[in-house]
Amino acid sequence: MPFNLSLAERDAAGLKRSLPVIDRVSGRQLFSHGKTYLNFAGNDYLGLSQAPELITASDAAAREFGVGAVASPLVVGHQAVHRQLEAELTDWLGLEAVMLFSSGFSANQAVIKALLGKEHSLWQDRLNHASLQEAGLLSPARMQRFAHNDMAVLAGKLKPHSGLIVSEGVFSMDGDQGDWHGLTRLAGQSGNWLMIDDAHGLGVLGTQGCGTLSEQGIASHKVQITMGTFGKALGVSGAFIGGSRALIDYLHNHARSYVYSTHLPPPQAAAILAAVRLVQQADDQREQLQQRIAQFRHGTAQLPFSLLPSNTAIQPLLVGDEQATLQLAAQLREQGCWVGAIRPPTVPKGSARLRITLSAAHTAADITALLTALEKAIKHSRKR
Known part of the structure; x- marks a missing residue:
């Protein structure tokens, strides 16, 4: 059967998918293997998944x-x-x-x-x-x-x-x-x-x-x-x-x-x-989400990677190379930020990216922490 060869090729190209196991997740946080992360990978845009x-x-x-x-x-x-x-x-x-x-x-x-x-x-x-x-x-x-x-x-x-x-x-x-x-x-x-x-x-x-x-x-x-x-x-x-x-x-x-x-x-x-x-009735949450989006976009202005033009909760940071995208996501995770690394065939070849998603549940301090982690991750990747 050809699937072993296909998986090996995907792994070598930085395209193999893996299934993370987590303990609990919300719009703001993700818990996995005893660690707590800021969650910037989900789609819980208004933070309602844990609403009483x-x-x-x-x-x-x-x-x-x-x-x-x-x-x-x-x-x-x-x-x-x-x-x-x-x-x-x-x-x-x-x-x-x-x-x-x-x-x-x-x-x-x-x-x-x-x-x-x-x-x-x-x-x-x-x-x-x-x-x-x-x-x-x-x-x-x-x-x-x-x-x-x-x-x-x-x-x-x-x-x-x-x-x-x-x-x-x-x-x-x-x-x-x-x-x-x-x-x-x-x-x-x-x-x-x-x-x-x-x-x-x-x-x-x-x-x-x-x-x-x-x-x-x-x-x-x-x-x-x-x-x-x-x-x-x-x-x-x-x-x-x-x-x-x-x-x-x-x-x-x-x-x-x-x-x-x-x-x-x-x-x-x-x-x-x-x-x-x-x-x-969630006008306040929608307004808070827009504030977080504006804060994030302003904070990424000096980063060496392009942020695609979006005024929504989905903020894609275009990296291009698949392995570099995986490495950046891993570096962010080490710093407590869980971000999705999106690669082909989900996106066109050469457009691998960090798909950063924001939620009304995030605080201003959470966005600041993400921006700091991004700067450190990018500096680390350039030293390799």
């Missing part, structure tokens, strides 16, 4: 409903807590209807594979998440990728009334936002549908945390399909697809990862519901 309200809601639902949904939602798995969560999501985000999924990956796969046939076209931003790119490859539709946020290139590829344009609200590895004014304009002109993956914008951006469309002043009805996740700013896990009632009815019948999967556990749905309510 979520824990209380989950515990109460476990006592009332049990810990499992028992079956798929279309059999006996859909309960009152699921229906309440769907209702509050539609009210919050201005959608006609939503449906719940166990993960953003399964939600993205479900939509693209259920909606598109061989007669359709699919246009994707080149930096879209792997779940979207893979779904496009697996679907019978003709998929074309366009240069990141390049509306001129997209305009040249579009065919009228023939398919779906998909982009992200906030791009998970670069931290910048999609050009949703340009996307809605081109979709309207060409008569094609639009889908937003707002996994990293939901809860963090816009009025009441409604997400990227709200942040950019775009009405939700201009985008036919919305995907959002509960595992980032909402601090839990799972996802939803939202849109028209007709779309959701269709997906109830044709989205295979929904029809044939056990539903979200009721305690999980209850925790998400508590998070939805908290997020709408």
